[in-house]
Amino acid sequence: MAYDPADLKLPAWLLSLLDRVVRLRLPLAPGWRLGFTRPGIIFVAGLSGVWAAALYSGNNLLYLCGAMLLSLMLAALLQGSYLLRRLPMPVLPMLQAGETRVLYQTMPLPAVCSGVVAVACAVGDASLQLSARCHGRELRWDGRLRVEQRGLFSARELLLSTTAPLGLFLLCCTRSVAMEVVVLPVPVLFLRMDSSGNEAGSFSGDEWHDLRAYVAGDSPSRIHWRKAQGETTHTWAVKRFGAAGDLQAKACLRVDLRRPSGLPYSAFEQLIGQAWYWVKQHGEHEDAGAIRQPAELILGARHFDLADAVEYQSALRAIAGAEPALQPPAGRDGLLLSLIGAD
Amino acid sequence: MAGVTGLRAERLTLAVLLCGIASLALSDFVSPLYWSLPVCAALLRLWRGPSFALSEMQASLVGWLGFIWVVAEVLLGRALVIAFTDFLLILAFAVVVEAATARNHLHRMLVGLFLLLAAAVLTDTMFYALPLLAMAWFLWRAAACLYGLGWPGGDLPAAEIRQDLPAVLLVIALAVTLFVAMPRFEFHTLLSAMQPRMETSGFSDSVRLGDFARELDTSVVMRIELAGSTYEPAQFRRLVAGRYWRGATLSQFTGKGWQKGGSGRFRQQAGDIRFAAGDGMHVAVYREASDHGYILWPDGLLYLDDLPQSVRIDDTGAMTFVRAPQRRLRLLMDIAPHHAHSLPMRAPRRLESDRSRTPVPLKAWVQRVGGTGVASVRLARIATELKGWQYDLNVAVDAAHPLLSFLQNRRGHCELYATTLALAARELGLPSRVVNGYYRGEWNQAGGFLLLRQLHAHSWTEVWLEGQWQRMDATPSARWQLSYMRFPTLDQLWETAKLTWYRYVLAFSDVDRAGLVDQLWQWLKGAALWLLGGALAVPLIWICYRSGLKRFQNLLRQHGRLWPLLDRWLKQRGVYRLPHQPLRTLPVPDGIKPERWTQFVRQWEMQAFGTASPWHRRELKRHLGALLRRG
Numbered sequence: 001m002a003y004d005p006a007d008l009k010l011p012a013w014l015l016s017l018l019d020r021v022v023r024l025r026l027p028l029a030p031g032w033r034l035g036f037t038r039p040g041i042i043f044v045a046g047l048s049g050v051w052a053a054a055l056y057s058g059n060n061l062l063y064l065c066g067a068m069l070l071s072l073m074l075a076a077l078l079q080g081s082y083l084l085r086r087l088p089m090p091v092l093p094m095l096q097a098g099e100t101r102v103l104y105q106t107m108p109l110p111a112v113c114s115g116v117v118a119v120a121c122a123v124g125d126a127s128l129q130l131s132a133r134c135h136g137r138e139l140r141w142d143g144r145l146r147v148e149q150r151g152l153f154s155a156r157e158l159l160l161s162t163t164a165p166l167g168l169f170l171l172c173c174t175r176s177v178a179m180e181v182v183v184l185p186v187p188v189l190f191l192r193m194d195s196s197g198n199e200a201g202s203f204s205g206d207e208w209h210d211l212r213a214y215v216a217g218d219s220p221s222r223i224h225w226r227k228a229q230g231e232t233t234h235t236w237a238v239k240r241f242g243a244a245g246d247l248q249a250k251a252c253l254r255v256d257l258r259r260p261s262g263l264p265y266s267a268f269e270q271l272i273g274q275a276w277y278w279v280k281q282h283g284e285h286e287d288a289g290a291i292r293q294p295a296e297l298i299l300g301a302r303h304f305d306l307a308d309a310v311e312y313q314s315a316l317r318a319i320a321g322a323e324p325a326l327q328p329p330a331g332r333d334g335l336l337l338s339l340i341g342a343d
Numbered sequence: 344m345a346g347v348t349g350l351r352a353e354r355l356t357l358a359v360l361l362c363g364i365a366s367l368a369l370s371d372f373v374s375p376l377y378w379s380l381p382v383c384a385a386l387l388r389l390w391r392g393p394s395f396a397l398s399e400m401q402a403s404l405v406g407w408l409g410f411i412w413v414v415a416e417v418l419l420g421r422a423l424v425i426a427f428t429d430f431l432l433i434l435a436f437a438v439v440v441e442a443a444t445a446r447n448h449l450h451r452m453l454v455g456l457f458l459l460l461a462a463a464v465l466t467d468t469m470f471y472a473l474p475l476l477a478m479a480w481f482l483w484r485a486a487a488c489l490y491g492l493g494w495p496g497g498d499l500p501a502a503e504i505r506q507d508l509p510a511v512l513l514v515i516a517l518a519v520t521l522f523v524a525m526p527r528f529e530f531h532t533l534l535s536a537m538q539p540r541m542e543t544s545g546f547s548d549s550v551r552l553g554d555f556a557r558e559l560d561t562s563v564v565m566r567i568e569l570a571g572s573t574y575e576p577a578q579f580r581r582l583v584a585g586r587y588w589r590g591a592t593l594s595q596f597t598g599k600g601w602q603k604g605g606s607g608r609f610r611q612q613a614g615d616i617r618f619a620a621g622d623g624m625h626v627a628v629y630r631e632a633s634d635h636g637y638i639l640w641p642d643g644l645l646y647l648d649d650l651p652q653s654v655r656i657d658d659t660g661a662m663t664f665v666r667a668p669q670r671r672l673r674l675l676m677d678i679a680p681h682h683a684h685s686l687p688m689r690a691p692r693r694l695e696s697d698r699s700r701t702p703v704p705l706k707a708w709v710q711r712v713g714g715t716g717v718a719s720v721r722l723a724r725i726a727t728e729l730k731g732w733q734y735d736l737n738v739a740v741d742a743a744h745p746l747l748s749f750l751q752n753r754r755g756h757c758e759l760y761a762t763t764l765a766l767a768a769r770e771l772g773l774p775s776r777v778v779n780g781y782y783r784g785e786w787n788q789a790g791g792f793l794l795l796r797q798l799h800a801h802s803w804t805e806v807w808l809e810g811q812w813q814r815m816d817a818t819p820s821a822r823w824q825l826s827y828m829r830f831p832t833l834d835q836l837w838e839t840a841k842l843t844w845y846r847y848v849l850a851f852s853d854v855d856r857a858g859l860v861d862q863l864w865q866w867l868k869g870a871a872l873w874l875l876g877g878a879l880a881v882p883l884i885w886i887c888y889r890s891g892l893k894r895f896q897n898l899l900r901q902h903g904r905l906w907p908l909l910d911r912w913l914k915q916r917g918v919y920r921l922p923h924q925p926l927r928t929l930p931v932p933d934g935i936k937p938e939r940w941t942q943f944v945r946q947w948e949m950q951a952f953g954t955a956s957p958w959h960r961r962e963l964k965r966h967l968g969a970l971l972r973r974g
Binding site: 056057060063070078115135 | 456459460462463464466467471472475478479482483486487489490491499500502503506510511513514515516517518519521522525526527528535536848849850851
């Protein structure tokens with residue numbers, strides 16, 4: 001803190017006493033709690049002294065000073081609550097289990113305000129921590145998001161807390177939200193090998209038709225090194241090779257969600273990871289100008305046309321939230337991914 | 344901490360500290376040398392930036408040296424309160440020149456606040472409101488910048504003024520509400536606002552005739568306003584304006600001046616004191632801190648309400664605080680409409696008839712001017728003679744024989760007139776004495792109150808006639824025609840503002856709050872119908888305004904002057920638009936690239952139906968020109 005009393009070289013016992021008070025949270029209203037920061041406690045203690053002097057002496061100038069300082073506190077409280085009530089929610093990106101995703105997102109603010117807000121929400125067993133830095137009409141979200149477990153989570157409550165605008169209190173509020181957090185599985189390399197060991201139906205001389213994002217397990221020879229040289233996003237692009245005819249043929253993957261009773265759950269996760277890998281390869285491309293191969297995903301009983309943006313998003317949600325099923329996959333054509341017979 | 348030099352709050356925290364220094368500089372206890380020291384350092388700092396700084400250790404050393412210096416000052420005899428302010432300002436100087444670490448910013452804000460609080464005790468001037476308000480403003484902005492220092496991204500930049508303005512206005516509104524609402528407990532401690540006592544002459548137990556002010560001093564001594572609502576302001580003015588305000592009673596003539604002479608019986612009392620029965624005007628007297636403890640009271644005093652300190656009342660009609668107060672006081676009095684004496688006064692004693700020190704030439708003059716007859720008639724003749732002389736403040740007075748020079752010059756100031764008349768009365772066998780106080784005063788039309796300045800100080804004579812002390816004033820009336828104000832209107836406004844400050848800030852009490860609430864309630868009752876009507880009318884007007892504005896805007900957008908211009912331009916490029924036909928349904932005009940046309944249509948729709956600001960003719964022309972541009 002800028003005006004942390006620790007800067008004043010206070011004795012250790014006093015600082016530890018302050019910390020005990022700092023841990024207190026006073027209920028203000030349903031969903032709202034108030035705590036104090038270290039400078040806030042010092043400020044309140046000083047203010048109490050001013051008021052005691054004013055009440056004892058009847059000196060109206062001390063009354064004015066006390067009233068001004070108390071008003072600063074009250075106005076800060078009101079502005080803090082205003083900030084928490086008006087803070088727009090972040091648009092969380094899709095996460096991948098076990099991978100840290102750095103969020104750096106700016107968005108316009110509906111009302112002019114300044115301050116930093118810490119936001120926490122529970123996602124499965126993990127907790128996502130974000131900070132919103134508001135200044136003027138701009139809001140910037142910062143956070144390092146990491147969830148270990150795949151799933152389609154729904155965050156129902158957000159805990160917002162801020163010490164804005166003066167750093168005297170910690171004002172906390174719980175906001176009910178309906179925020180979906182999609183955590184995709186770890187992609188598992190899935191190559192349909194031909195007899196030469198190349199990706200099936202894909203290699204045709206030196207011609208490659210488009211690029212896709214690098215995933216662990218890709219051959220280094222397929223990385224587009226020249227493109228990676230000027231890349232600032234630290235993601236590698238991998239060349240995809242294919243015959244012109246293949247591009248027009250519709251790829252189809254059928255995922256059998258049945259899990260034999262003897263197999264561990266990790267095998268099912270492996271299966272879903274492979275499906276995700278396949279979808280990443282055939283799904284929506286960031287580069288709108290790239291040639292896109294039509295692809296269809298059949299996940300259990302559900303069909304998804306990956307060329308369609310809406311269905312692609314639905315497919316990702318379905319993958320994130322996939323659970324073992326009892327029924328075999330729909331359809332008959334296409335590549336089948338199944339655990340049946342794997343044991 | 345050294346890494347945070349050049350914080351965005353650098354100027355703001357410096358401003359907080361300067362507000363504290365300014366508030367303390369308002370105190371008359373503070374030496375200008377000491378407050379100018381941190382101010383100059385702060386200005387240098389603002390000019391040169393954070394590079395103009397000492398290390399923390401060096402600044403700390405400056406603070407310690409200052410402490411030692413102040414201790415030495417105290418040992419050499421400097422008053423404790425002044426030494427204390429000196430130390431605070433040296434401390435402020437050390438903080439200003441300290442390296443701009445986060446701790447230094449904290450020091451600046453703390454010291455600034457502490458100086459403001461100290462000033463609340465060491466001054467009571469109206470100007471105190473200015474650094475207080477400025478402090479609220481800068482403290483808010485500085486804290487709002489600095490508190491983010493611990494977060495990613497560091498301290499926040501200072502917000503725009505218009506962003507912080509509502510918050511600070513809210514702070515001021517809340518502060519005023521709290522100031523009015525908080526209860527008052529008057530304990531009269533040392534923490535009450537102090538001011539140096541004003542020096543006054545003629546209000547001591549010993550007065551020398553040659554020792555008087557040669558110039559009219561416009562310093563204000565008291566302000567008197569009507570506190571009750573029984574009397575009209577005009578009536579109050581008529582009743583209060585011509586009164587004598589009694590101070591010191593001097594009975595013993597020493598030959599060169601007067602002394603109080605012998606200690607009479609007195610009683611000591613605090614709280615409420617009733618002198619006489621009856622109803623009168625309830626007035627509030629705002630008394631400046633003076634070097635004497637006299638309570639100046641008017642003719643017809645009935646009641647003194649809630650005296651803040653113990654007073655001593657003697658049997659000559661003098662009322663003094665046991666200890667001269669070092670702050671402004673509000674005294675509440677009830678005054679009878681008539682000018683009757685209210686304090687019981689004893690019969691004359693021997694020293695009030697003492698003629699042993701009366702100069703011989705004066706005795707002869709009394710016999711010559713008084714003529715023959717009854718003593719009271721002879722005395723009246725002498726008073727009439729004196730009133731015909733000339734009032735003069737600058738006449739040379741022989742300090743050894745002041746009365747002789749007065750008789751020769753036939754001009755002088757009021758003490759000489761009062762002394763001459765008093766001694767003349769004694770020569771004629773009538774006990775007499777001199778009373779020092781104030782007379783008349785100045786009516787402030789703007790504020791509706793009476794003002795007593797130092798120049799209204801006056802001396803008159805009291806003579807024992809017909810079994811009671813009767814006032815006789817021999818000073819020529821020309822005394823009250825002397826002009827002393829250069830800008831009377833401005834001065835009236837200024838004094839009104841000061842009284843408002845004393846009345847509503849310094850002397851605000853629980854009684855005032857009750858009065859304020861009562862006034863508010865009466866006002867609300869009186870304006871209830873208007874308020875109700877307003878509460879209904881304002882939303883109605885607002886709704887009408889909004890809907891009217893929307894319709895008007897729609898009218899401007901749909902049937903504005905842009906469509907004919909656009910239609911003409913389209914026609915030139917082979918496109919004919921039907922009325923009310925949207926642009927997106929039209930073919931691409933000749934010579935325009937389809938992408939550009941699509942973008943133009945989108946922009947047009949955004950300004951016409953979306954959130955973008957509406958175009959004017961010039962903007963439309965600019966966009967159309969851009970469509971035709973090559974490349």
